[in-house]
Amino acid sequence: MRALALLLALALPSACVGEASAVIGPADFTPVLSPSAKQSLAHVGAYRLDVRPVTNAEFAQFVRSHPQWRRDHVASLFVDADYLAHWPAADRIGGEALPEQPVTRVSWYAARAYCEARKARLPTWYEWEYAAAANEHVTDARTDPAWRERMLAWYARPGSDPLASAGLGTANLYGVRDLHDLVWEWVEDFNSLMLNGGARSDADTVNFCGAGALDAKDREAYPVLMRIAFLSSLEARSTSRRLGFRCAVDVP
Amino acid sequence: MIPVRRPFACAALVLALNGGGPALAAAPPDVSPLPGESLYQLPVTLETMAGTTEPFARHRGRPVLVTMFYTHCASVCPILTAELQRLDSRLPVEQRARIAVVMVSLDSEADTPAELRRFAAEHKITDPRWTLARTSPAEVRTLAAALGIRFKKLPDGSFDHSTTIVLLDAEGVPRDRTSELLGTSDRFVDAVATLVRRESR
Numbered sequence: 356m357r358a359l360a361l362l363l364a365l366a367l368p369s370a371c372v373g374e375a376s377a378v379i380g381p382a383d384f385t386p387v388l389s390p391s392a393k394q395s396l397a398h399v400g401a402y403r404l405d406v407r408p409v410t411n412a413e414f415a416q417f418v419r420s421h422p423q424w425r426r427d428h429v430a431s432l433f434v435d436a437d438y439l440a441h442w443p444a445a446d447r448i449g450g451e452a453l454p455e456q457p458v459t460r461v462s463w464y465a466a467r468a469y470c471e472a473r474k475a476r477l478p479t480w481y482e483w484e485y486a487a488a489a490n491e492h493v494t495d496a497r498t499d500p501a502w503r504e505r506m507l508a509w510y511a512r513p514g515s516d517p518l519a520s521a522g523l524g525t526a527n528l529y530g531v532r533d534l535h536d537l538v539w540e541w542v543e544d545f546n547s548l549m550l551n552g553g554a555r556s557d558a559d560t561v562n563f564c565g566a567g568a569l570d571a572k573d574r575e576a577y578p579v580l581m582r583i584a585f586l587s588s589l590e591a592r593s594t595s596r597r598l599g600f601r602c603a604v605d606v607p
Numbered sequence: 608m609i610p611v612r613r614p615f616a617c618a619a620l621v622l623a624l625n626g627g628g629p630a631l632a633a634a635p636p637d638v639s640p641l642p643g644e645s646l647y648q649l650p651v652t653l654e655t656m657a658g659t660t661e662p663f664a665r666h667r668g669r670p671v672l673v674t675m676f677y678t679h680c681a682s683v684c685p686i687l688t689a690e691l692q693r694l695d696s697r698l699p700v701e702q703r704a705r706i707a708v709v710m711v712s713l714d715s716e717a718d719t720p721a722e723l724r725r726f727a728a729e730h731k732i733t734d735p736r737w738t739l740a741r742t743s744p745a746e747v748r749t750l751a752a753a754l755g756i757r758f759k760k761l762p763d764g765s766f767d768h769s770t771t772i773v774l775l776d777a778e779g780v781p782r783d784r785t786s787e788l789l790g791t792s793d794r795f796v797d798a799v800a801t802l803v804r805r806e807s808r
Contacts, residue, residue: 391761431643432753463752546752547759549767591752 376403377486377529378606384485384495387579388548397481401606404478404486407522407532408540408599409469411442412454414461417469419446424465433464437594455520457538457599463591466541470602477543478603480586484579487534489527497576506578509536514597535578539585541600548587637667647779651750653711653740656723663742663750664779666707670802671775675747675756677714677766678726686788687770688730694772694791694799702803704736711750712741713758713766755784774799777806 380399389395418424418439425445426438437460443450461469463477470476478486490496497503524533534540589598641647647664654660674691676684688710695703712718718726723739726732732739742750751758751768758768772791774783783798785791 391763394762430641430645430648432645432648544748544759546748546757549757549759587757590755 376405376604377531378403379482379486379529379531380606382485382494384481384488386481386484387576388550388583397485399479399481399485402478402482403604403606404482404529404531405601405603406526406530407524408457408538408601409466410454410521411448411452411456411458414439414458414469415442415446415448415454417472421468421472422446424468429465431592433592434462435590435592435594437596438462438465439594441596453520455522456518457521457533459518459538459596459599460594461541461598461600462594463541463545463589466600467543469600473602475602475604477541477600479544480542480548480583482603483534483540483542486527486529486531487579489529489531491525491527494528497579503578506535510578510581518597538597538599539582539595541598542586545586545589546591548583550584550587641667642778642780644781645779646750646753646775646781649746649749649753651742651746653709653738653742654720656720656727656739658720661740663709666709666738666775667779668777669705669707670777670782670799670806671707671709671779672772672799673709673711673754673775674770674772675711675713675751675754675758675768677712677768678718678722679714680765683768683770683788685730687772688732690788690791691772692730692732694796697791697796698800698803702800702807705803705807706736706799708734708737710737710739711747712739713747713751713760713768714764715741715744715747717764754781774802776802 378401380401383396383398385395386397390397422428426434426440426442427445429438439445439458439460441451441460442448443452448454467477488495488497490499490502493499519537521537522532524536526532527534647662647667649663651663652660653663653665672691672694674687676687678684691708691710695706695708698706712723718741720741723741727737727739747758754771754773756769756771758766760766769786770788771784771786772795773781774795776782782802783795785795787795
């Protein structure tokens with residue numbers, strides 16, 4: 356059964372295993388947070404997603420060719436004080452920052468600039484969520500208790516553990532790795548994620564942090580909800596030692 | 608997004624979309640370096656309700672109240688607009704004259720200059736210190752992120768968005784913000800007045 360599923364996965368035209376990015380979609384799916392009160396389905400067009408997060412080595416290369424993104428050059432509008440703070444020098448990795456580890460302590464602006472330099476972009480939240488709903492066998496493993504246990508295991512791990520190298524996680528159906536068990540990841544529309552309704556449902560004062568009830572499709576979808584909660588707490592210049600990113604591109 | 612290079616590309620794009628119409632004539636721009644936190648480093652170009660294009664940094668040199676909205680928003684945006692007008696009117700006349708008000712649309716597609724003019728007329732916005740404008744979807748995302756405004760386009764074309772008014776100083780650095788739609792507190796009005804006094808010295 357497992358072998359059959361694997362064979363099917365390899366034969367799927369949308370899977371592009373063994374390359375640096377995987378083709379995913381187009382698809383309609385049910386995201387954890389409904390697009391609106393009246394609509395539960397979200398659409399993603401066809402896109403390519405990096406199979407692993409961007410590494411320190413790759414980001415160091417970018418910083419060397421785009422020195423305006425060196426931690427000692429970049430304006431404070433675009434990054435907070437901890438931007439790339441774990442690198443031994445502004446344009447050099449090493450020490451705590453190993454080449455194959457995912458780059459972290461990068462802001463949304465910096466992540467976006469990196470992808471743009473590669474003629475790519477950050478994935479949208481729906482693109483990330485759709486890719487992350489798959490396990491090795493099916494496009495939507497979210498109702499599988501074993502899958503959910505595995506997700507939760509990462510969130511339960513202490514944040515002080517050193518980061519593993521990028522690309523070592525189990526590849527999902529599309530060949531994409533490390534979506535759940537390595538770092539948090541920036542998305543292009545992180546500032547669209549709100550755990551309550553936004554302005555129109557709460558005209559008095561708008562305070563997303565004080566969201567009372569979750570407008571959640573599946574209240575048990577904690578791994579994804581934790582992502583949303585984390586991303587919705589960020590500012591564009593925020594950085595964190597567990598926050599990295601990967602890039603995406605449209606498939607024409 | 609590359610802070611240094613993109614402004615020119617964006618300006619060119621908006622001009623092209625505009626059929627190369629004349630840009631707003633303005634005083635020679637201040638080219639001295641901006642503070643690191645200044646939003647005027649953002650490569651954002653506005654298309655105003657007059658149909659002209661101008662850099663978001665055009666109001667450099669005086670304080671600005673900035674917010675994001677969209678014209679076909681039935682509930683909150685009219686309240687937000689009215690509150691912004693009340694806030695403006697609570698400032699002493701000589702201070703009011705020194706502050707600009709900029710409302711940038713979240714809806715790049717629907718909020719054409721004509722639509723923005725209709726909204727301005729409906730809300731009796733005639734003061735030239737007020738700018739209603741739109742920009743490209745990518746620049747909406749950038750500007751909203753920098754202002755700390757969260758928004759989401761809904762399937763029916765409307766938007767969920769936080770209703771924040773941000774006070775920028777003369778160099779484009781955010782100095783204060785409020786989300787009080789039903790009566791801005793004296794504290795925020797005082798913050799605006801204090802900044803205007805300081806910037807005019």
